[in-house]
Amino acid sequence: MESKKRFFLKVTAVFFLVSWSSIAQKDYKLWMQYDKISNAEILSKYKASVNGIVSLENSATAKISSNELEMALNAMLDSKIEVKSKIEAENSIIIGSESVLDAEIRTQLQKDLTLINEEGFIIKSILFKNKKQIVITGKKDIGVLYGVYSFLRLVQTHQPIENLNIADAPKTNIRILNHWDNLDRTVERGYAGFSLWNWQKLPDFIDHRYVDYARANASIGINGTVLTNVNANALILTPQYLEKVEALANVFRPYGIKVYLTARFSAPIEIGGLKTADPKDVSVMNWWKEKAKEIYKRIPDFGGFLVKANSEGQPGPQNYGRDHVDGANMLADAVAPFGGIVMWRAFVYSEHDANDRAKQAYAEFVPYDGKFRENVIVQVKNGAIDFQPREPFHPMFGAMPKTPLMMEFQITQEYLGFSTHLVYLPKLFQEVLESDTYQKGKNSLVAKVVDGTLDNHKLTGIAGVSNIGNDLNWTGHPFAQANWYGFGRLAWNPYLDSGVIAEEWMRATFSNDEKFINPVKEMMLKSREAVVNYMTPLGLHHIMDTGHHYGPGPWVSNLSRPEWNPVYYHKADKNGIGFDRSKKGTDAVGQYAPTVANIFDNLKTCPEKDLLWFHHVPWNYKLQNGQTLWNGLALKYQEGVDQVKEMQTTWKNVKQYVDPERFDEVEMLLNIQYKEAKWWRDACLLYFQQFSGKELPDGVEKPTQSLDYFKSLQFPFAPGN
């Protein structure tokens, strides 16, 4: 190892002799590289189709549309395409919302416009006064901006633009990033540096990154951002900070992005000078109403509040003998007059509840169905525990038909290798979204709960816990940019295929060369299964080390709350391993619709990927492939390691298609991922071996360190903790 590492360092030192000129640029520019198109044939076709830009509108958003189009096309087509305000030449791209279109064009598009909602767009090739033109329009200027980014995506991915006829619109209302950013700029579960929000220099200093952040989000349709951590600090609601929030809102507004804040439930006490935060107390209700008024005076389009209450020590209505409905509705009433909403998190579990943690959110919230105000949406994590490499979909989806439920995904890789491991998360997101809840019979997909079609909800949304920080490359890992991108695309349309998204992203970010696209796409799509395999195969979960969740810690058993200990989740013993959530166990399966419950409940029908989530299984149990559970588990760990090795090979083979800086970055990170995959395999297998009492099967590499060694590892300054 030692000599290898030294060699490696030497090699990179030579790489790094390259100039810096491209570094900050490439990494920083995300999926908006807008590289000149090098394929001459494609380039000439595009040039023939695009002669100029006609911008019909003058709003701030419209200016962004025309500037972006001009800048991007000039860069990609390497030509001088100018923006005009009148239609003259042929082959112009005409941009403007419905109301500013020439009457003749509007008439041509009338039918198309009925297909989209307020945020949607039309991209259409038309004949206008016998000249061929491309129109990008929508009901509002923000739709036009989304259309512009969609059009640019066609060019970025080398799609034909001769006969365009696209009508597209987002399937959810709230497509939002949750920043777990603290006011001191640390980021809870942040692995890409520190918070973008420079509170000290706000409101008067507007960092360029705020704009670039907004551009990147707008380009994938994200329309909301919660600036602050769900473990909230009430100070954000003081005038001193609201002035700063206002400045950010002003920057984001023309990009169609609304600002939201986390509301600390005890704020009336901490910054309001009240003696209570009881949601039934009139002074408390009034305090929040006044606070809402104050916020909306500064930020007329303020989105609303995200609340983590009575969860992991956060204050909430239960401190006063009230319930979640009382709390949520009180806040909802405060923001309702201004069109605001409350996103109330269902991530609750209690140390005083002896019930299986996986069951608690459902048990607590489902009885509230139908009791929340119209402007409340309940935000539910994708699984019932906590953003594991794999979880069955959360049983709440489909179980509260009278309540809008919002999906909460975690884009930042708290439990999936921080920003060091290449894990393409849209694959995970897709798996959840296409899960069938069976709550209204077959095809009651989670995606249909989320987009409101299953139970006819108008308020819909998807939240993603951001992986963005102030690292030069935004996300710590060049491929983690794909998770931000993919989240946005799925929030726009939860039915998109993660493979299609990966390809879009790769073409816009790296290269259109098929020799790059094909192997790297395969690598991305397999990467999520790899992390499951080397961390928590066969339904294992939450066996990460304490607090920071970096690396394996299946042995941890000394934490104050039982459900914080990995041993609570894997329950390994002489007899076997896994959490019995079957009807004979905690009956967590009973929270699913009967069809699903029966599948999960039966050891024979339960998908093996979820096996140890739902069952405590004997070490000698025969898996479908004929292996014993112990051997199968060990081989899964080995498979994960081997998959990372394959990823390393794949990457080495595409070197010629990637700029040296990003190539090098990813190579170094894959080396770490490989090292850590082996760490996971060795630590977990040595630990579980104590219970199975069995040898490692053939094909599994022997650990090079002892269990005591792995237990001794400490990471006092692990980030994000």
Added chain:
Amino acid sequence: MESKKRFFLKVTAVFFLVSWSSIAQKDYKLWMQYDKISNAEILSKYKASVNGIVSLENSATAKISSNELEMALNAMLDSKIEVKSKIEAENSIIIGSESVLDAEIRTQLQKDLTLINEEGFIIKSILFKNKKQIVITGKKDIGVLYGVYSFLRLVQTHQPIENLNIADAPKTNIRILNHWDNLDRTVERGYAGFSLWNWQKLPDFIDHRYVDYARANASIGINGTVLTNVNANALILTPQYLEKVEALANVFRPYGIKVYLTARFSAPIEIGGLKTADPKDVSVMNWWKEKAKEIYKRIPDFGGFLVKANSEGQPGPQNYGRDHVDGANMLADAVAPFGGIVMWRAFVYSEHDANDRAKQAYAEFVPYDGKFRENVIVQVKNGAIDFQPREPFHPMFGAMPKTPLMMEFQITQEYLGFSTHLVYLPKLFQEVLESDTYQKGKNSLVAKVVDGTLDNHKLTGIAGVSNIGNDLNWTGHPFAQANWYGFGRLAWNPYLDSGVIAEEWMRATFSNDEKFINPVKEMMLKSREAVVNYMTPLGLHHIMDTGHHYGPGPWVSNLSRPEWNPVYYHKADKNGIGFDRSKKGTDAVGQYAPTVANIFDNLKTCPEKDLLWFHHVPWNYKLQNGQTLWNGLALKYQEGVDQVKEMQTTWKNVKQYVDPERFDEVEMLLNIQYKEAKWWRDACLLYFQQFSGKELPDGVEKPTQSLDYFKSLQFPFAPGN
């Protein structure tokens, strides 16, 4: 104010519609923009003089030299200048250290080479086989690299290169940055984001910025870096972290930069398992010896330790009844076998010492003169208190002839407006360096203490507390880059003029246009006096708010240690204001050489800029300009505000010479600086007025807020605290 601010935000929003392509680049590239030369005449002259590069050497450092030269010249001259290994064509730039030069060339340069030391360089136009060539050489490859950067600086600043004859070498051995970076990546007194050192991803992930950091430092001759905070954490000395330090040392080595660490004095207890850290205890001595051996095994050229001991709560030898000599020498003995050094800080003052804080370091350290080991250098801050906008030079300079003393400047603006205020610090540095200590008669300049010529020391150095963080632009303020640059240039040569340095920096960073250079240079050179005027005129000091030191806090009087309170320093009362350090007072003047002491001691000869540093002066005292002290003080505050207003005007007038992004950034920051200059003026004058009992004189704007308002301001998450 309110309406102005809103207008301002709108304006910037429009600016920001510009594409992002240039943003990261310009700001990120520091003084190494290497822009194409737009002046055709100059360009053609350079092209005529530079035909190719001949690189004679193969070391990692030599490769950096040739790559840098190739990349920069190709960019600036917009041509294809290639690197060859043999001299063929005319007008080549021949680079290589003395030993690899062709014998005939070496003979030509023999005399020149006697003029430089091991790190020096020669740049000379020669005839070789009747062809005109430029040779860049030195005794070692690192000298060649410094020569390359020096040559590039000529081109960056549009100097002629036809008949070059330059011999230059650094005047100090240790030109070093002190990073007050913690292991959690917070930076004490850091205002440019967070630490560059990503300890979590090290050693296997080498961030590109590490290389760019090294390049930037090498380009100005910085040859050392202390990676960790002087308020040290012993964990940096554990194998887990030393492996990471080693990786950074490997990156920095070819750039001529040695790595140093801060040594927590109690490390033998905290990570060594010993019961004591007594420097006379054999087990402690051995522990450090073994630790040094361990470090040098990894990093053969490790620089050594920087130590803050028995200072502001840090552990040290006095905890065991020993003294600074015992502590420093014990560590020095540990690193001596490997050529390491110990930089022992003299920044000490005690809560148990009733003596004037300004006197304590001198009182404690001067008696130790001659008692330190040869490889110890005592690091002394530029003034006797703590990095104030202005302090008289530290009386220790020149007072310890038998001990090497190192200068410690603070590049980060702890007391000078964080990274929001434009303050060109080389002006401050120069003022200190050219101060005459008179310790060996007239012309015993501080610079001569620092470069060792006054007392014939071989070990010499200048340290700068870094202002570098992970902000896109490295330093938080585009003009704060000039402070990093200027520090490096003065560390190389403490006799350089700060105006010359400013001009170099501006040309390399922004523009060679005289219409930009002249006004902006004037702005930079005046900026330091401006901050003195609006914060602490006439010798006032340390009246910043508590802890974070952001904004004024002259009223603070409740801190546990008397010398932490602003009232301790200004001593304002009905009779007057200022700290009486004259012979009738604390006799701090007595620590200077008699000539200097007499000047400071006498109210009439004491420079007015230092007046209240040395004297408690009646409110009605007549200043040289005929004003009373009260009126003069108030007018100085106003003058500071007016100077910032002028800076704003200057900047607006050079808009056409600056890229929109950086123009905009600086404009926003100047707006904040103006607002904060008024805050300083109003808060301080309202507070001092309570004692003077006098009206503000004509010409001083009336405060718009009350003293209570200013006292009420709180900054709970101010950075760097």
